[in-house]
Amino acid sequence: MGAIQDFANYAADSSHWWGNRGILHRSVEHMRLSVCAVVVAASVAIPAAMFFGHHKRGGLAAQSIVNIGRAIPSFALLAFLFPLSLQFGFGLGFWPTLVALVLLAIPPMFTNAYVGVRDVDPAIMEASRGMGMGEGQVLLRVETPIAMPLILTGVRIAAVQVVATATLGGLFGFNGLGSYIFEGFAQQDDGKLYTGAVGVAVLSFFTELAFSLVAPRATPWLRRDRRPDVAPLDVPPRKEVFS
C-alpha cells in the first residue's frame, strides 16, 4: 500500500528524527504533557475521592459533577481555551491542552478511587478502629491498600486517554505528535500522518504496558500465598470499574 510505503520512507529518513519538529522531540513533549496532566489530575482527584469514599457522604453530588465533567468534549474545551490562553499570556499549545487533559483525566480517577475506598468492607474498618487506629490511619494503612487495584485501574484508564487525546493539542499549536497529523493532513503527506498516528498508538501501548508492570508490584500482598492459619484479607473479586 502506498501509504504504508510513505510512512516507512518518512520514518526511515533520519533527518526527521532530530530538531525541534522531529519525531524524538515531539514524542518527548507529548509524554511530558501527558505525565504532567496525569500527575496534576491524580493529585486533585484521588485525595478528594478517598475523602468522600471514606466518609461515605456527599459522594453522589461529587460523582454527578464528575460525570458532567466527563461529558465535556475535549476538543471544544481546547477551542475555547486557546484564544484565552493567548490573550492572557499563557502562549500556544501547552497550557490550554494541559487544562483540557487534566479535566479529562479527573473523572475516571475520581470514580474508581471513590468506589474503591467506599466499598471497603465496613467490618475491616471496624476492626481497625478497634485496634486503636485513628481515622487517618484507617484511611492510609487499611483502606488505601485495599482500594489500590481500583485506584490504579482508574489512573491507567486516565493515562491512556490522556496520551491519545493530547494529539488534539496539535491543532492548537502544541508541539507533540498531534502536529504530525495536523500537518500531514494539510500537506497531504501520508508519511507524516502515519508517523503521528503510529507514534501515539505506540506511546499508548507503552503506557498500558508500564501500568501492567507496575500495578502488581504496588499490591504485592494480593499475590502472596495465603498462610493457612491466618484469615486472609478478604478482597472481594471485583470487575473493573470503567469510567
Add this chain to the structure above:
Amino acid sequence: MKRSVRFAAIGVVALLAIAACSSDKKTTAGAGAGASSNAPAKPTITIGAQDFGESAILAEIYKQGLEAKGFKVTIQKLGGFRDLEVKAFDGGTINFAPEYAASMLEFLNGKKGEASSDVAATVSKLGTQLDTKGLSAFTVTTGVDTNALVMTKAKADQLGIKTLSDLASKGASLKLGGPADCETNPFCIPGLKKVYNLDLSANFQALDASAVASTLDAGTIDVALLFSTDGRIAANNYVLLQDDKHMLAADNVIPVAKKDIASNTELSAAVNAISAYITTDQLIAMNKRFDVDKDDAAVIAKDFLTKSGLL
C-alpha cells in the same frame, strides 16, 4: 418482563428509523452535478467552498447571483486544502469553484514557478493547465488575495524590517507561523528559500489559519503568514512586509468550472457580470465583516450583490 423488553425494542427501532431516514445533507448535494453534462439550457451548479471565510463568501456571492438569474445552485463544503477541491472536481462532486490564479497554476503545474505578477500571462498559462483537467476559467476578477507576510509594528520597528529582503538579512532566526501547508506552498517557505535565500522551516509553527493573527499578537510567533485581504492587517496595524523581489504572484480571484458548463453562454455571461464587481477593496471589507463583526457569509454576500445591483 416481556412487555418492557418489547417497549425497549420498539424504542430502538424508532430511533433507528429516525437515524436512517433523516437525510444526510452532505452527500445529496452533489447529486445534481452529474446530470449537467448533457448541457441543458440551465445547468445545475455545485460550488465547492473551502473552509476559510473568503471562500465561503465568494461561494455565496456566486450562488445567490446565479440563482437570481434562474440557475439552480448548491454549495458543497470542502475541508482541507486545494488538493481535495481538485479531487472533488475529478469525482464530480462539484463543478464550480472560486479560485486564485497564481496558486492554482502552481498547484496544477507541480510548482514549476510559472506564475508571475503579470496577470494576463498567469491566467493564460492557467488556462492551459486547467484544460488538461477538463476545467476552464471564466474572466479573471481584479480582486487579489495573495499570501502576506506580516509582523507587528512594534517588532518590525524594533528590528528595522520593512521588506522581505530585510527579513532575509536580519530575521533568519525568527519564528514563522502560518497554515500548515506553508511548508509546501510555493508562496511561503519554499518561495522564501528560492527567491530570498531565507529558510524559516526550522522554527515554523503550523497553526489553524484563524489562529495566526492572535498568535502574532501574543508574541508567540514573530512573523505571520496571513492573506492580503485579511481585515486584521489594517485593524491591528500590522506591517505588511514588501515583496521587493516579487516572490508573490498574481493571485486574482478567478472562477473555475468544468468545461462543459463553462461553455454555456448564459452561465458565463452571468458569472462574468458578478465577477466584474469583485475588487480587492471589496474583499477586504467583506472579510472584516466576517472575521471581526461575525456576520454570516450568506448575509455578507447578499449585501454585496444588492449594493452592486446584481440582486
Add this chain to the structure above:
Amino acid sequence: MLFGANGPNSFIWWDWVDRHRDLIKDATFEHLRLTLIAVVVGFLLSGLLSVIALRYRWTYAPITWVTGTLYTIPSLALFVLLVPWTGFTTLTAEIGLVSYTLLILIRNIVAGVDGVPAPLKEAADAMGYRPVRRFFEIDLRLATPAIVAGLRIATVTTIGLVTVTGLIGLGGYGGLIVDQGVNRNFFSTPIVVGATLSVAMAVVLDVGLAGVERLLTPWARRKVAS
C-alpha cells in the same frame, strides 16, 4: 471581554444565538443522529462479538486486543486517515465512532454475563432451561446493569467524539464549533454554545439510560422480605 457588553467579543453573544436558532437546531439533530447510529451499530456489533467471546473463550483476548488497539488510535488521526478512502461523509465518522464504542461495550457485556453467579445459572439449568433460552432470559437479564453501564459510558463518550468530526466537515455541534467558531477568528459564542449543548445532551441521555435500566430491572427495586 468575558462578561462585558453583549457583542461579538463576549462569552456568549445572545443576539447571535437568537439569530441562529435554526442553525443550532439543525446541529442538534445532526449530532443526535450521528450519536445514535454509532451507539446502536456499536451495540449490535458488540453484542455479536460478545456472544462469540462468551461461547468461544479463547477469542476474548484477541477481540479485546483489536478493539483495545482501535481505542488507542486518537480519534482525530482515525478520521483523518479514513478520509482519503471514504471521504468527508457520515460513513467516515461512523467507522471511527463505532470503533470507539466496541471496547467499552464488549468488556461490559462479557463482564456482566460473567458476573451472574454460577449457582443461579446451575439452578436454571436444573429447572430445565435450554442453553439459548437460559442465556437470553437469565444471563442477559441479570447482566443488564453492567450492560447499561457500558451503554451509558459509550453514549457519553460518543457524544464527545462527534464534536471532533466537525474537523472533517460534518455537522453536529462540532460543525458549529469549527465552522462558526474556530474558523471565524475563534468566535467564542458558537464554541461555548456547542460545548454546553453537547454536555447537556450527554447528561440527558445518560440519565435517560439510567431510567431505562430501572425499567428493565424491576426485581432490583422490590423490597426483600426480611
